[in-house]
Amino acid sequence: MFSERNKQMMSPTQISPSGNKEYFIDRDGHVFRYILQFYRTGKIPWPDQNNYDGGGVGDLPTNHIGRSLVTGNDNSSARTLSTAAASTLITRQEIENEMDYFQIPAPTHEPITISYPTLAIAKQLDAFINSLKTCFTSIAQNFIVDISIMFYEDKRLPQANLKEVDNENVKMVINELVYKLFHDFALVGFEILDRFGQDIGVYLMETLPGLSWKLTRGYYDRRYFVSLSTTIIDHQGILDNSCLAKRNNV
Numbered sequence: 001m002f003s004e005r006n007k008q009m010m011s012p013t014q015i016s017p018s019g020n021k022e023y024f025i026d027r028d029g030h031v032f033r034y035i036l037q038f039y040r041t042g043k044i045p046w047p048d049q050n051n052y053d054g055g056g057v058g059d060l061p062t063n064h065i066g067r068s069l070v071t072g073n074d075n076s077s078a079r080t081l082s083t084a085a086a087s088t089l090i091t092r093q094e095i096e097n098e099m100d101y102f103q104i105p106a107p108t109h110e111p112i113t114i115s116y117p118t119l120a121i122a123k124q125l126d127a128f129i130n131s132l133k134t135c136f137t138s139i140a141q142n143f144i145v146d147i148s149i150m151f152y153e154d155k156r157l158p159q160a161n162l163k164e165v166d167n168e169n170v171k172m173v174i175n176e177l178v179y180k181l182f183h184d185f186a187l188v189g190f191e192i193l194d195r196f197g198q199d200i201g202v203y204l205m206e207t208l209p210g211l212s213w214k215l216t217r218g219y220y221d222r223r224y225f226v227s228l229s230t231t232i233i234d235h236q237g238i239l240d241n242s243c244l245a246k247r248n249n250v
Helices: 004-009 029-041 075-081 092-101 116-141 168-185 189-207 235-240 243-249
Strands: 064-068 087-091 146-152 159-161 211-218 223-230
Touching (some): 029 087, 116 168, 116 189, 116 223, 146 168, 189 211, 235 243
């Protein structure tokens, strides 16, 4: 703050009896408090979407920070006057100019405000991937090495296709599992695979050793086939990773 560039601020206006120096800094106090915050925390409190100093009005421009007209610690008064009509706005440019004045380096990148829909879709994507992982784990535990799941553009319920299974009872159990895991994705499964299918496949094969993933799109009935398969069951590997391994080593 007290660099050579700002020589006019380097001479104290007054020295107290205890020897403390007091300075007069001719700056806008509302903007300057962001500079003080930087010296306290090492960070500039940049404007966030629907978040400003006024205390709760969320419809102000996202490139401004609210500035309450009240000072002091009377929180009730501050809340009363913290409305759009009783606030002054500090622009991001004002803060950047103040940073330049005090020679504070600008950040290399600005914080990114992520919209709520983006976060909601990301959460839905995670849930879809977790269902695929659960499905693969379940079929492997039932000694099934291959399953295809169909997701339709017309929002029909996803369906399972068990190529290597002839037993109707097994098919019924797996179909119930697929319904339980994926019925919530009837509306979005096709869209998720259309947008993120390749990334999902790479992620699953990296995180689930032994998984083979194949995504195929049908053009006549507008659907995606997700094929989950694994290598032939490793009998010795199962024993070695079970409680029986300890018994055999006794």
